[in-house]
Amino acid sequence: MARYTGPKIRIIRRLGLLPGLTRKNIKNRNTTPGQHGKPLFTKKNRSSLSDDYRERLYEKQKLRFNYGITEKQLYSYYQQAKREPGSTGNLLLQLLESRLDCVIHRLGFAPTIPSARQIVNHGHIFVNGKLVNIPSFLCQKEDIITVRDRKQSKNLIKVNFEYQQQKRTLIQRRMKRVNLSAAKSRFHSLLPTHLKVVDNENLIGQFICPVKRKDVLVRVNELKVVEYYSR
Known part of the structure; x- marks a missing residue:
């Protein structure tokens, strides 16, 4: 899968704020992308995410788009974090934050x-x-x-x-x-x-x-990402 180079606002309207992707704001964008978009970031209207797989997919996509990496790269980082002793989720975030472009x-x-x-x-x-x-x-x-x-x-x-x-x-x-x-x-x-x-x-x-968990800006549940790749 190639690196995404399309509209950035469309992505953050779907996944939430991604500080590494763009500095643009979405003050005037109140719905998710598409003709029948739903209101943004409200628990009531995100009930469709109750499906476990889709929740995990969204969290994984947050990391992929925020750090601008391909699916193959993200999976490679997961495999590397999995081999190290410690929390796989935290180690994955440490690897992503230590990339030179992110630094x-x-x-x-x-x-x-x-x-x-x-x-x-x-x-x-x-x-x-x-x-x-x-x-x-x-x-x-x-x-x-x-x-x-x-x-x-x-x-x-x-x-x-x-x-x-x-x-x-x-x-x-x-x-x-x-x-x-x-x-x-x-x-x-x-x-x-x-x-x-x-x-x-x-x-x-x-x-x-190495980065501390509290210093990671993107709001992501890294455990869901680990579950996604462990399925």
Whole structure:
């Protein structure tokens, strides 16, 4: 199955908000796709999802579209997580969040995962001083992510990063005003705890540790995904 490149709003109207797929909002879209669409995100109108298989399918599709991977890739990550000791669902999310395109997006170097994939493909990113142009590259603990020392690369990513930093500053001010701690918030723009921006000027980031479950932005029941592939 090929990677999806069609309308993004159609997908989030069906599956729910997917922070990695698009920054567009659906304020004016009140129904699911199609001529006979049903109201969005209401338990009463989603009773058709009582079928176990369909529930599992929806949760699996959330991961596939949010991280922009193919069915074959997602199944491969599941198999890899299954071989490791620990919770298969959490390990699956850790693998997806450690992909280089996802790390670039979460650092604020790109607005979405698809745009981060393009940045990596075009050779703008270095990991530990080596050029990496494979979006599926899995980052390890203490990896240093830098931008290629070229004017075009710097300008491209700096625009995205400065916009993201402005949003983070604004959110942190509002959180301080209402005494809301970062641990209790789930704002998409905030930097997760498993990543660190080492140098704002030179655009240097670091992958500190595997992602924690609370830092995963997409709202998904990973146990349903495991059940889907275990059937």
